[in-house]
Amino acid sequence: MNIEKGKNVMVVSAILTLLVAVLKGIVGYISGSVALTADALHSLSDVLGPIAVYFGLKLAQKEPNTKFPYGYSRAESLASLAVSFIIFITGIEILKQSIEKFDNPTPIHHHFAAIFVMVVSLVITYYLYWYKAKVGKEIGSDAMIGEGAHSLVDFYTTIAVLFAVIGSYFGYYIVEPIVGGIISLIVIILGLKMIKKDIYMLMDYCDEETAEKIKNITLSVRGVEGAHHLKARKSGPYLFCDIHIEVDENLPFKSAHKISEEVVDKIKENIKNISDITVHIDPVKKRYIKVAIPTDEINGNIMDFGIAPWFSVAKYFVFTNIDTYKQIINNIEIKENPAKNLNKKRGIKITDFLINNGVDGVIVKAIGAGTYNALGNNYIKIIKTDKNTIKEAIEEFISILKSD
Ligand SMILES: [Zn+2]
Ligand SMILES: [Zn+2]
Incomplete structure (x- = not known):
């Protein structure tokens, strides 16, 4: 639903921006104002980018087939690149016109039509800024808030054009090509940025x-x-x-x-x-393997402790870290079995405990089905032994490693 709302905003924005672009373009043409024409192009580039992305996305959703087994996802970048390139070229064209007009300033025509269109654009652009910022905050979309900030920039450039037109009306012809030049530079930079982004996409870029x-x-x-x-x-x-x-x-x-x-x-x-x-x-091949062995003893030399007859109810676990390259014990420690008094879900509790302790395998005399499955599902190896002490069990384990 949020996405729907975001989509609606973008559709409204595209339609209004296109309207503004067309109005500015027509009046820019009949008035001969480079500033207005540059601003029209700016608005057009604002709306063409998303439109190209939209149709590119439509195409990108087409199912892959034997001819295009990786699908059509590049279509978006291709469409976008074409549009970016047009924007870039047009920006350069208007920059040239602005420079020519700067050398030879001439008045523009139809001032009032131009002023009217700019005021309408100002209202629409400010509305778009307000609308996107509001919905962006509502649906928590940074992209939408960024879009809103862009509309605010558009609002300021439109004010600059309005001043240029008013300046021209009062005989300050030079202001208009300056504003036109600055805006066409912005458009050129925008176009270059878009081209860069599209080429990155086409070149298998990943951040x-x-x-x-x-x-x-x-x-x-x-x-x-x-x-x-x-x-x-x-x-x-x-x-x-x-x-x-x-x-x-x-x-x-x-x-x-x-x-x-x-x-x-x-x-x-x-x-x-x-x-x-x-x-x-x-x-x-793992160099270090951590093995857990159950025991009920706590006093004396760990190596001499007996192995508990039943794995999951043992009082303690002996953890031993074995270096499989050197085939020696790296270190050894003992911890209490946190599940020994539980009546239910002992296997799961023990498995979590062993995972948290980085255990790779267990050596057991006997083990219940629940614990067996819980360990197996988490890739903890279960090794059965007939030995009686920790020392014997570890020695047996190391001898298996040697024969591997
Ligand atoms: Zn813009
Ligand atoms: Zn590899």
Whole structure:
């Protein structure tokens, strides 16, 4: 509904601005005022840009086919580039006329028609400024508020033209080409900016901020150990993205694929207008693996503690960080099981706890189905053991690493 409201504002704005542009253009032509003609072009460029974008968007929404498998999203940039170029060229033309008139100032004709049109334009432009600022605040759209600010600038340039026309009426012919020259310079700069934007789009540009955001989202997905070769590109209104993710080489293919799907979903959720994401999976060997082992003991040497018979009701978990390159224990610590007294949802609570502690796998004697599934869904590896002490279990685990 908000978007509908925003759309309505833009339609009203386009119609009124087009009206203003046509009025200024006609009177600019019959009065011979370069200032008015330049301002007409300015108004025209204000309205043609959005119109080109609108029709470009329509075309961009066309379904891809075998001839254009990536769709028609570039159409927007192409349409916009054509319009930007016309604006730029016309701006230069009026700048030339202004310079000629500056060298040889001549009066303009039909002053009152010109003044009338400028006053009408002033009222309309100020109304557009007020309307866009109001709706922009209502729907919380920065773009709309920015549009409003633009209308305010248009309002001031229109005042300058009005002064130029009045000046000409009182015999100050020189004011008019000066105002015309300044406005045509503004139009030229606007045109150049638009051309730059369009070319960026056509050249597969992507701003670093978006790329950084995509990378961070990717890294936040559980099971993603790293990410590289991120390539994002804007194509018209859409964003395409390729990324390589690094996942543990020991994960089953199904799990690795699921992680890649989660990456896609999470990026789509958080980045606007993303249309296509290709995820390539690279297997990596993790250097450090954190393993949790359940125990009921707390006093003495951790390595001599017995392994608790049942995983989820154990009093404590021993966390050990193993360096898989050197195949040694990096560090070892013990933490209380936060779920040991729970009657329900123990598996979920423990899984959250283990995830927060960065655990990759657990070594167990016996485990309930709920906990087993919760751990498995989060890619925490479950290793069964017959050993009795922490020391034996870790030694067994390291010997498995060696044989890998
Ligand atoms: Zn403008
Ligand atoms: Zn790669």
